[in-house]
Amino acid sequence: MPNKTTIIAFALISTILFSSCEGKKKPEPQISEASRTAIIKxxxxxxxxxxxxxxVEPDSATVLTTPRGTKIRIPSNAFLDKDGNIVKDKVDITFREFYxxxxxxxxxIPMTYDENGIEKVFESGGMVEINATSNKNEVFVNPKNKIKVDMLSWTKSEEFNAYDLDKISGKWIEKEKDSISLSEKEEELKSTPTIPPMxxxxxSxxxxxxxxxxxHPEIAIYENVLFEPVDPLKCSVGDAQDYKINPLKNGIYEVISILKIGNYKEEHKCECYLAFEKGKDYNKALKIYQKKYASLIKNREVESKIIRTLxxxxxxxxxxxRPINYPQGGEFNPIFVDxxxxxxxxxxxxxVESNNNALFRYTSTVKYNPSNKNVLWxxxxxxxxAYIKDDDFSTIINKSSGQKIKMHLIEKTPETYEDLKKILF
Known part of the structure; x- marks a missing residue:
């Protein structure tokens, strides 16, 4: 019969072995190239x-920056091998971003989503693909030290969630809310000088x-300056003998006209913008303005950028x-012709509609919103x-029966992304 010491020793060894297995839980295998090809087309x-x-060297924290300003924040020990061990050798990362x-x-990329049995389409606030290998072997995310990606976005709406594309089914799996921030803190924005109006x-x-x-040296930089009342109905400058100019906020000036007759004195106030006659005077003033405030304009453009962290x-x-519905209001069953x-x-x-960041795919009846600007190809x-643009949509009859849709053909495939973009948009 084992003694008490033997039982304690056995229990301790069992605990250590169990903890060791838990600490090295094997990551799920990555998608095979054949499966990936079936999903991504x-x-x-x-x-x-x-x-x-x-x-990257995986044993030290690294921040990678792409040409578009996206930051990939990689903590130390962020990668695991197929057995769940921390990767020590150099890691090769492939990355691309979609806007x-x-x-x-x-x-x-598939962009549909099943929401309670209803097929919807994703409107994207930003998307990335990131993969990693070490010595040509797949590596995996260390759940204790996750990589974070800060990317620019067109929206700061909180209606958006983060989704991962399932490697087998090709379906999007909801994960969690991403975090949203501006490129500078709100207090720093408040302390930044405002830019006067153009x-x-x-x-008249x-x-x-x-x-x-x-x-008023800020006015003296211009020539042939005129004053344009903010509200002409509240201004009566008249034949004054003297004027005073008080700068207010946001590039507005208070012009005080003073009339004196003997002991009589009358003042009228008029809030005004700086203005210039259309043509040479205005064009010259605009160039001076853009040059004078160039750095301030650039800084505030950077500050106002929205960053979403995945x-x-x-x-x-x-x-x-965020999932959105297919367009409504118009539909047609196309018979495409050149x-x-x-x-x-x-x-x-x-x-594609002009007022959202979504891609609607069709195999038969096309649904669209006649009130939006549309491009179809x-x-x-x-x-x-083959494509049609917004002007072509005005000739389409809103009906479900078949009708001929005359398409414009691009005879030769464009050489670059920008070439295609110029044609379609």
Missing amino acids: PPIPKLDIAYQNFT SPLDFYLAG PRVST NSFKIEVDKEL EINNFGFVNCD EKGNSLHLTGIVL GITNKGKI
Whole structure:
């Protein structure tokens, strides 16, 4: 019969072994190339969004910055091998970022989402794909030291959530809220000098007075300055004998006209903008303004940028989205033809609206909102891009029965992303 000491020793060893196994939980295997190809289908391979490549030392914290200003914040010991051990050798990272419907389209990324049995489309606030290897072997996210990605976004709406693309099903899995911040703290913004309003073109209400250049050097930099009343109905400058100018906030000046007759004195106040006659005077004033306040304008543009932070739970695609409905108000069952009336068979048909950041895919009936600006395109069986733009939508009849839709053909596939963007948008 084992004694008490033996039992305690056995229990201690069991605890150590159990804890060791828990500490080295193996990561889930990454997606195979065959499975990835089935999910991600770039329609025009040569225009697929390119990867950026980085190499990092995993034992020290690193911040990588992309040409678009995205920051990849990698803590030390952020990578695990397939057995759950911390990776010590150099890690190679591939990374790309997606901002617009054209980005999503060219990368071939699925953008639909099932919400309680209803198919919706993701409107994206920003998306990334990040993968990592070491010595050509896959590595995995260390859940105790997660990578964070700070990327620029067009929206600071809190309706957006973070989603990971499932590596097997191709479905998006909701994770958590991302965090939103501005590039500077609110208090720092308040302390930043305001930018005076741009010079205005004068109107019939504008008037001219002599300006003391020593008292008002900020006005003296301009020539032929006029004053434009903020509210003409509240101003009556009249035939004054003297004027005073008091600078107010936000580039507005209080012009005080003073009339004296004997012991009689009368004052009238008029809040005004600086203004210039249209043409040479205005153009010159605008150049002076842009030069004088260039650094301040640039600084405030940087300060006003919205940053969304995505936490990387698994390598692959991570998206900041909100599900939205397909457009409503108009629909048509297209019979696509070229501008000569020849029949076209299109695949990969997509629609983009000007007022959101979503990509709507269709296989038959196209739904759209006639009140929005729309662009629709697809790929012919000869690999050519066929498209219609907003002006073309005005000729479409809102009905569910079939109708011919005359498409513009891009005879030669554009060489670059920018070339295609210029044609479609």
